Amino acid sequence: MKPQIDVITLAVENLERALAFYRALGLESPGVTATEFAGDDTHPAGAIVMFRLNGGQILALYPRRELAKDAGITQGPAQSGEFSLGHIVATRDEVDALLAKARAAGAPVTALQDRPWGIYSGYFRDLDGHLWEIIHNPTSTDATT
Structure with missing residues (x-):
């Protein structure tokens, strides 16, 4: 494995609200994409926001419930402070x-x-x-x- 991280995906409750916040910080994104993939109770929807960062990395925003479905894990409560x-x-x-x-x-x-x-x-x-x-x-x- 190469010592690099290419994508950081943050779980969010509301894509549009999170998009507006990160745009207010100066990050640029085309907005919410892949909305044509609706998903269902067991398959994740596709709607996601991506910001291209210096160095080629991507910061992605994805709904919490969809990230849990995509990873095949139980959605737990939102928490932070364990990393920054x-x-x-x-x-x-x-x-x-x-x-x-x-x-x-x-x-x-x-x-x-x-x-x-x-x-x-x-x-x-x-x-x-x-x-x-x-x-x-x-x-x-x-x-x-």
């Missing part, structure tokens, strides 16, 4: 600006922190509770925006 998604930016101002966008789009945002190991960061939860950390590392030369 990190986004590295080039400056402290970009951390502040992106967290301000998240707050304006309805996300709860944590206090910003200067970490003793040198990074400046803060967290937000998207409208479905997925935890994101926005990070500036002044010693990194690989910040992407």
